[in-house]
Amino acid sequence: MIATGVREAVADACRALAAQGLVKVTAGNVSVRVDGGIAITATGVVFADAVADDVVIVDGEKRVVEGALAPSSELDLHRAAYADEAVGAVVHTHAPAAIALSLVSDRLPCVHYQQLALGGEIEVVPFSVFGSAELAAATGDALAAANAAILAHHGAVTTGRDLADAVTNTALLEWACDIYLRARAVAVPAELSPEQQAAVLTAAVSTGYGQKHGA
Numbered sequence: 001m002i003a004t005g006v007r008e009a010v011a012d013a014c015r016a017l018a019a020q021g022l023v024k025v026t027a028g029n030v031s032v033r034v035d036g037g038i039a040i041t042a043t044g045v046v047f048a049d050a051v052a053d054d055v056v057i058v059d060g061e062k063r064v065v066e067g068a069l070a071p072s073s074e075l076d077l078h079r080a081a082y083a084d085e086a087v088g089a090v091v092h093t094h095a096p097a098a099i100a101l102s103l104v105s106d107r108l109p110c111v112h113y114q115q116l117a118l119g120g121e122i123e124v125v126p127f128s129v130f131g132s133a134e135l136a137a138a139t140g141d142a143l144a145a146a147n148a149a150i151l152a153h154h155g156a157v158t159t160g161r162d163l164a165d166a167v168t169n170t171a172l173l174e175w176a177c178d179i180y181l182r183a184r185a186v187a188v189p190a191e192l193s194p195e196q197q198a199a200v201l202t203a204a205v206s207t208g209y210g211q212k213h214g215a
Contacts, residue, residue: 006032006039007055007067013167014041014050017093022170023047027094028155029072032163033082036060040078042069073131077157080140087143087159089166097177098156108150108173108180109191113200115176118158118169119146120197122176127152148173 010030017023017030028047031040037059045054056067062079064071072078074092081090101108101124108115108122115122123142128135139157142149147169148158156173160166183189192200 006034007052007057009163010039010041010055011050011052013091013163014045014047014054016167017091017170018048018050020171022093022095022174024094029074029078029092030090030163030166031072031078032089033087037065038078038082040071040075042067043072044069045072074136076131076133076136077139080136081143081157081159083140084144084159086161088161089163090157090159091166091170092155092157093170093174094155095170095174095177097174097181098150099154101177101181102150102152102154104181104184106152108177109189110197111180111183111189111191112176113192113197114172116197116200116204118148118173118176122146122148122150122173124150124152127154130154150177 010032013030017028026044026046029041031038034057037057039055039057042054042056056064056069056071058071058075059065062075077092078090081087106124110120125138125142128138139149139151143157143159147160148156150156158166158169158173160169180189
């Protein structure tokens with residue numbers, strides 16, 4: 001049996017995402033890799049009220065092995081994201097800025113160096129019906145090159161080494177989408193060049209940017 005703590009952690013993440021305005025009512029799903037499968041939110045879960053019983057454990061054959069509810073309709077999308085062994089958690093939301101960007105662009109260019117944590121430029125995956133094999137496959141392909149993907153007319157998906165990482169990436173992606181949309185309302189946004197991006201990565205490694213360390 002999977003420790004109750006894993007299911008509680010997923011429920012906690014759901015409530016945090018709702019509190020940040022990144023999901024509304026039941027519009028989203030969250031999962032974490034566990035031994036033999038994934039822990040994923042059940043279909044119809046109201047994020048703001050999520051509890052451990054709203055999370056089920058699904059094995060490699062998509063069978064529910066813990067929990068009494070049906071898993072999210074986007075189970076296959078999550079499974080596609082876990083094709084990358086480095087992925088430990090997946091968050092899918094219907095965050096407003098990501099959706100808005102998907103209506104006016106086929107990509108989120110790298111306009112701020114913090115986007116490099118997501119992989120730089122983020123692809124907008126063409127529309128497919130939710131829960132479909134086509135959406136799962138296209139999203140999996142997009143996530144092979146980045147820690148985030150935007151789904152046209154739908155929302156966003158982020159991955160992380162663990163649940164906290166994936167939730168942080170969700171907030172970062174929404175922030176970057178908002179920055180881009182604000183700039184685009186004025187003019188064509190300037191992008192960071194590949195050379196500028198490389199320089200930032202070099203500086204981040206050499207200084208330990210974003211990590212606590214002694215003076």
